[in-house]
Amino acid sequence: MTDRLPTTPSGPGRPKDPAKRSAILQAAKCLFLAHGYEGSSMDAIAAEAGVSKLTVYSHFNDKETLFAAAVASKCQEELPPLFFEQDPKVPLDQVLTEVGRRFHLLINSPESVAMHRLMVAQGTHNPELSRLFFEAGPQRILDATTQLLARADRNGQLRVAQPQRAAEHFLSMIKGACHLRLLIGCCEAPKGEDAEEHVADVVQLFLRAYRPD
Known part of the structure; x- marks a missing residue:
């Protein structure tokens, strides 16, 4: 079972912040290595990066995508x-x-x-x-x-x-x-x-x- 948010309607939205994306990737790399894939939740990665869980999902659709990007x-x-x-x-x-x-x-x-x-x-x-x-x-x-x-x-x-x-x-x-x-x-x-x-x-x-x- 994937760590995924419910699908929401797509829209133009605001441009994504590259600094937040970088922080999310850094947090993901640290947590995946420290706690493994199953032991690293999107909530924990968001907290480590200092962003909201919604922000994490706005950059990466699911945990598998975030793992591959990391x-x-x-x-x-x-x-x-x-x-x-x-x-x-x-x-x-x-x-x-x-x-x-x-x-x-x-x-x-x-x-x-x-x-x-x-x-x-x-x-x-x-x-x-x-x-x-x-x-x-x-x-x-x-x-x-x-x-x-x-x-x-x-x-x-x-x-x-x-x-x-x-x-x-x-x-x-x-x-x-x-x-x-x-x-x-x-x-x-x-x-x-x-x-x-x-x-x-x-x-x-x-x-x-x-x-x-």
């Missing part, structure tokens, strides 16, 4: 769309290194780890919520990386017959085995020089695998 917002904070738009003047290895660095930081952040654990717990009895999470976060990052690699292929910088598969290879290598150990609490997130070396190794391996010659 996931997308977190991903965009760490990997904004411009990160995937390659400047022809910037070498491809630098672009991939920066994307890899930011993605590595995102997936190993405490918020991301908590969200992944939450989705594993939800997946068995709420697969629709897991689908929303994947489409709002991981799928968007995969699509953007795919487009980046497809452009590199068209520009002759790489030879990538299947950009989506190559994007999956790249992102999976950036995650590495350490990410699974982190999810199950067997290690700490790599930082500093260790993280930089890992990303650099992956980028060089990837470029050798897909070089045009």
